[in-house]
Amino acid sequence: MAEEEGWVVPFVPFASSIDSPFWVRYCREKLETIQLSEDPISLRASYGVEGPPRLQCQENAFQEQTSVVANERVGVALTLRGFNTIESFQKCDKNQMIHDFFAPEFLDSSQSALKVMNSVLLCVYPELKSHRVLYWMGVPAILTCSGKSVRATQQTPLTEAWSAEEIQQLDNNIDSLRRSNLQENSQGLPPFFLVTKTTCKSFSVESYTQLKQQSTSPDDEIVFAFCDPSGPTPIQPQQPMGWPLRNLVAFLCHHLDLGRKTVKVLSYRPALIRRIVEEKESSGGDMGDKSILLTIRVPSKSDFEWPAVDAAAPKQHKVLGWELNARNKPGPRWVNLRPLLDSNHLAIQAA
């Protein structure tokens, strides 16, 4: 019965948070440059570590040069699929779409997986005449077969597991990783990273094997860390985890060959990082770190392979992640841009 140990890790999905200037800009681009093209457009979005988990799209997503991600945020690749008619928006098979967007690249190689793990899909139908936009955001994550969900066996607040000095060291390490990230590729916070009690490395197969070779003492135990968008929430038993952990676990299984192994994961939930590093030095106090160390049993590769309807057909992977609408049902959302775009409305406001 070893399979049934622990509990199923609950995941908190992202909520879309799209700035109205983003839509104003999109509608302008649609009229002036995109026009009838339905090709996917590559843009940028981001999420923060302050919680609650929100995927934010800003107007600057449309500017190529200024892809700099703001303070202490994780940059995300956003793929925008525009539709010209409401029928095509509706008819398009969403499950197939998010699967094709994610699964092939994720399974192909570790490099392409790392890229697509940190990406989001946005379907849009702009109703230009009535100044409304219908949109549906999907944050793809690969789904384990029913009954094979990711299970955790132990959860400890980081403040109990590590000493204050070790946490200080961790914060400093993450801060310098953030800074070098920002300088080298203007990427802001890394979504995933590798930590031990003494080091902090960017997340890749190479740095994992490197760390693995160096590790000799228990202090060097490798912890897989991710920036948890849930923010510093009060710790409760069976704490819900941020959405990015789903793909992190799948990556450990598919590209680091850790299937059926037990690993430690750090759900990093700091108060704002720069503040921690600078104010901790002056005050030396507890900055309300709510990070959690989680012991997880990684599912095996076969746990991700769903049997096809036709027994002879090859097994398939399933991808989920479409956001729920305002009524908590799977469906798109409307945004009403009349106050911002309708010339009649604007004229009345200006008077």
Next chain:
Amino acid sequence: MTTLGYLRGVREWAYPTRTTSAFLEKGVLTPEEFVAAGDELVFKCPTWSWEAGDPGKARSYLPIDKQFLVTRNVPCQNRVASMENHLATEEAGDGEDWLVSHVKKDTNLEDEFDILDDDGEIMQKTEPAKENAAGDNDDDDEYADMDAFEDNNVLQDDAAAANPVVAEQESNLLRVRTYDLSITYDKYYQTPRVWMVGKSAEGQPLSGKEMMEDVMSDYANRTVTIENHPHVAGPHASIHPCQHGKVMKTIVKNLIKATADGEEEKGPSVEMYIFIFLKFVSSIIPTINYDFTMDVQADTSK
């Protein structure tokens, strides 16, 4: 947005850039000082950050990546009207608190003023009704549409869904209006200028009228107007900067007076400008809880 707005833009463009510091004498800033003060704000309050905006609209006198300051999703729980009523009943007349301006009790006066002010009187009268009707239709549409668009075949992971109680708490956090605030540098008035654009609790953009509900009624549609943001697409509510210099000068004078009791007579540094400024701005938009936490060490009495 309007011709007037365009003319103001030309005036700002043609006006020479201030090069000498006059913070203590006039309460104004040079672009360099604006950047220094902005850096300090971003440093002390990480919810604020610099942004570049549209490169085509970048101002040459500011660094390309530091065109304006932004803080997003600032919660705004109550409308100003409820706060003003509260104050009115609570005897607002101590006259000492510069944070709260005169409180208006009579709203009828205001209504009359609006009608007189508007050149299209008929439009003004029918407009609210029309807007309501349209709004109602929208809501109906929305719900009807939503039903039709929902797709229950979409994959869900019920086994690993977060506890609904948590989800509920999470969404409660979002059940308020939120604002994105930005601060630009106005070259003509040589002061920072605040812009805001709001979202309803449901995530829909707010109209200008709705945004005015979060501005002290003394300032709504007078000091605070709807204009196009110089860097970001779409109309924003903006606090007109014509009085900013004067107000800042008065505050700075008080600060100097307060510190002069001791030995030094230096007054606040330029880096403090935006903190003091934001504190003053919160008297105009008191219900928007943005971050300017910092000890401004001086009392605000006159």
